[in-house]
Amino acid sequence: MISFEIPEKISNELQMAKMVAESIMRQYSRYYDEHEHERPVEYINMMWPVMREQYRRRAEKLQQNGNGSGPAKREGPDFSILRLILMIEMLSWGDAGQYLCTPDPALGGAALEAVGTKEQKVRILGKFGQGDPKWGAMAMTEPGAGSDTGNIRTTAVLDSETNEWILNGEKIFCTNGGLALDESDGFVVVWATVDPSAGRGGMKSFIVEPNSPGVTVTKKEHKLGIRVSDTVAIVFDNARIPHDNILGSPEVVNRDGSTKGFKGAMATFDASRPAVAASAMGICRAALEFTRAKLAEEGIVVDYTKPKHQMTSVERDLLEMEARHKSAWLLTLRSVVLMAHGQPNRLEASMCKARAGETVTWVTQKAVELLGPMGYTREWLTEKWMRDAKINDIYEGTKQINTLIVARSILGYSRRELK
């Protein structure tokens, strides 16, 4: 049976995350919203020693055990996934933009863990166990390829004389790409095609590190929300990457006919979509709790024993906000707990991502609406939460794309049959 019970050790860690969220993230939330592109140093300096120690131990384990290829085999559920998701929810309750600036391998790390070799993991993740703060990132989106990932045009060609990959193309909207390449000794996992005629079969991912020749961070986006988060474009102009930096096999199509490169990307989404949903749920809870508290100050409290038709419209709205938040959070936990138990969660990952993005957008708008003009001012954080919320409907697959995945999966249609 799958249980949602939270182990005591995780509950204690969550209390610590709550302290960081309250005493650091919330304190600087407005400042970094108004000073876009400044680094949230208070949060980063608080988190880095914790992250560094975590990755020092991870590197030590990798050195000692197995070949490190693919996810580790284990007995029983993997509670580290649940822990991560609960942390993301709590830190995003503090401030979703600052949470995205956590110095860690992030999406790049997820791709590396899914398909990297032991040597790659030790070399790249090992960097996160020492020195100054570092960031990882993943660059898939291009001017002509976002939802349609199979349309990627960035090319990777092997130069057999130097044994290097030569990358050409442009990536856009890369979260933490600037922090990873220009402001730390981090890395970006870049998706490119080794054979444009092979569609998804030709897609491969490459580890790109700072100071690689031909790699330039060209643009920092100005955004509606999560303004402290670093979002950049990266240009590859005959960029040279060591041969060993390809993730997975360089073969275009595997012998069994499968396309492991693209499957690696999809496996990364199975983990990253619940993470985005959890972040959305953190913002959602922040807005809900704040609204509930402000309305209570005015004497408006939901009486759950009252029939709905006897409630005021504000009480009904609050009830609806609570119900939608709860249902999206339970869907998120379901997808995470399936993953922790080693069960497939692709359908649930898309379900919770679509539902969480929609829910946080609606709940934060309702919060602004119910709180009236003060909810709309910069004195309170409600208007910021409303702006921060929307990104959860867009990245890691838009709501429409995740809904399509859910429909295909339930109805048994292929990608070609249901577009």
Ligand SMILES: Cc1cc2nc3c(=O)[nH]c(=O)nc-3n(C[C@H](O)[C@H](O)[C@H](O)COP(=O)(O)OP(=O)(O)OC[C@H]3O[C@@H](n4cnc5c(N)ncnc54)[C@H](O)[C@@H]3O)c2cc1C
């Ligand atoms: C702040 C931010 C951070 C990001 N971070 C990253 C990152 O770190 N790495 C990365 O690789 N990318 C990142 N992205 C990119 C993001 O994942 C894409 O923008 C997103 O997947 C949408 O793709 P697109 O831009 O091509 O939009 P489009 O696909 O052009 O979408 C436009 C609209 O059309 C809809 N649409 C498209 N296809 C269909 C369809 N078949 N049926 C119905 N509707 C459809 C979409 O849902 C959307 O509403 C980020 C984006 C933002 C804004």
